[in-house]
Amino acid sequence: MDHTLIVQLLISGILLGGIYALGSIGLTLIFGVMKVVNFAHGEFFMLGMYLTYWLFHYFQIDPYLSTLILVPAVFLIGLVTYYVFIRPTIGSSVLAQIFITVGLSTIIQNTVLLFWSADFRSISLSYATDAMVFGPFPALGVDEVMVNPSRLIAFSLAICLSAAFYLFLRFSYTGKIIRATSQDRSAALLMGINIDKIYKLTFAMGIVLTGLAGGLILPIYSVHPFVGFDLVLIMFVVVVLGGMGSVVGAVISGLIIGVVEVFSSYWLGQENKQVIYFLVFIAVLVLRPSGLFGLKEEEEVERIEAIE
């Protein structure tokens, strides 16, 4: 296969993967800290897209600038969602937790459908329509490579935000508390950490990251009421591959899945590409459920038992 093509696809994949990474960090963190699998996560991505769209449509606010508005707005939405839907089910049966988020997802999808119709909506940025050209790189046997500027901007911002969030988790006081709670809830409780506060903060932040990812992707993809569903499946693949609860895992596997998607889209076509990453998904779940960076479940159980 032609080198240029490979490089082209690789770059597209990585650029796309950056967005997946950003969108998935929230999902994996929410699971890591609260053990909640948020099936409605994609809907917040979609809401981020719609909000950015309306801000652009009515107020001509540049989508990248609207992130500033998005952050507090989505944070608020996240908090409300936590209080109404998530908090009551923490500690309940798995069935309740799964279906509350499924119910939430249904409600959001169809409310959006009702009010904003099923039309696909997109925006185009005047400064970002011309493809940027890189290369050629004769040493690698590669001709010119075209890069869509929106994708490049989105990727850069996504990576910056991801990195910033990672640093926050790693070095800030709150970040450390979040990580501690994720590793050992009982110990955290014993140390006087207000678990409810951590949960609500983590949830809201996770939602914000996803909403932001949505905002970043709007110049590239159109939004419609069910875009969240398609995306949440991808995000689940990313999260499971990376390891539930691992932020680093989410970023790395986000990039991997982005590349996988672009390549499978090329080889198998638009409709069939999904099969590949679902197969990846099932393979990971079966062979190594803890993913690349997650804790092996057996280890976790054994660690608890090793107290005596």
Add this chain to the structure above:
Amino acid sequence: MLEVHDVSKWFGGNAVLKGVSLTIRPGDVVGLIGPNGAGKTTLFNVISGFCRTRTGYIRFNHTDITRMRPEEICSLGLCRTFQITKPFSNTTVVKNVIIGALVREKSLKRAEKKAEEVLELVGLHDRRHVLGRSLTIADRKRLEIARGLATSPRLFLLDEVMAGLNPTELQEMIRLIGHLAESGVALLIIEHIMGVIMRLSHRVMVLNHGEKIAEGEPSQIACDREVIKAYLGEEYLIAQA
């Protein structure tokens, strides 16, 4: 009856069990003691099939059970309780016990009858319609024992069944265990309450840091230097000297 030979278990880089061996004969009552973290529950997990040993073997009535699954081991007659009780919370006490009885009894009717008998023995009969999650600690411990008993075990592994009981409950539990021992069931008991262990056991085994440091009659163990060192520390021995 039970032959445990040279079993070990690592978690990550930590050796939680190192070359532990023990033998139990029919009708034995063996106490298993040791400081926290010594590996006692892990040993139970290994024997009952919840964990795999890396070395050695385990034989129960001449059958090699080293690689067997917990449910298979139970049906052979080796049963265990859990230190942190695991009642079936949304189910009544009697149903909890019936489930245990079903491993031996193919007929539901006989299982129900067996359950009633066991509940009488253990003293839970009047609370048999209470849901698992509404039970007190003492009753949960009784339920653990009742469920295990319903499986008609030949060897019963009891993991800290006395923990958290008040003096009255303790007396009742001691009586119950004594009764079990008399009925011919072999017992391997993990316990922290020394007086109880010393009274009930024919033999005592001591683990520390995953290794067996002593084994023998209760009176011997009580004076064993290594045992005292393990529990109370080197300084105590030196101070005593």
Add this chain to the structure above:
Amino acid sequence: MKPLNEITKGDRLHLRFVVSAVAVVLALVLPLLIGNDFYLDGLILIFMWGTYAAAWNILAGYAGMVSLGHNAFFGIGAYTSTLLLLRFGLTPWAGMLVGGMLASCVGLILGIVCFRLRSHYFALATLAFGEVTYIVAVNWRSLTGGSEGLALPIQPSFYLFSFSSKLPYVYIGLFFLLTVIGISYAIQQSRLGYFLLAFRENEDAARALGVRTGRVRLIAMVLSSFLSAIMGTFYAQYAVFIDPSSVIRIQLSVQVALFAIVGGVGTVMGPVIGAMLFIPITIALRAKMGTALPGLHMIVYGIILVLVLLYMPQGISTKLKEKVPLLTKIWRG
């Protein structure tokens, strides 16, 4: 009337028998009295979705394994019998059994492959499985006809499982519903029922008591997928048209889960009650709103689901039992 504590077990069985018999007779006679095709259609839908929901419930409610991919089994049933009919002229009655067996095999493989997966992970795996099945159905055009779907012949004939009036469908649907209810009830009272209970309450404790959890969960899986596939065939025969979007969409899986949860997951009658509640609501909403307000009925579904999970997680049937303790006591003892 005897005082409460003198009601014997014999009396109880007698009572149950009489009430059940009356209910069945009513169910048999009622359709004859309803002349209106519209209502008969509603009844058929209730029976069909109720049975499907009850099948899902065997895995999710009894075994405690939440599946989000059951639509795959429904679809396998529908497509298998339909393709066998269209390609080989095989009667759907036989095709139904073939579909059921195929679905059970697939379910068995899925169960074995996902052996070690717990709760959330299992749900995700079934979700992926359901989606893959959907994509395969859409893209394997030579086999399934893709998005255009398959149309079934409309010649009324018993052999072809096709009838000109709705009445036979009602009775067939009722038959399946009663069968599934019977199976659910039998499981609940049997050793298998106890094992499933133990497995879903606490797997470790169950294993420590000798419950063969591996075997038990596979049995639940096979039963559940078999019955779901049977309903797929029934749907195909009734709707005389199937395509991926009508039989393998994930929304269908969520719908039956909804019925089962609201009705009372883990109970015998819960899924049926859920279907009896929701189908009329859906039909009413659709009749009133038409396509004017798209998605409205799904919003209602979602809200009801959330409300039930927040305030009545055990479902309506359990709540009802609490409200009428006297009757429950007489019925159950």
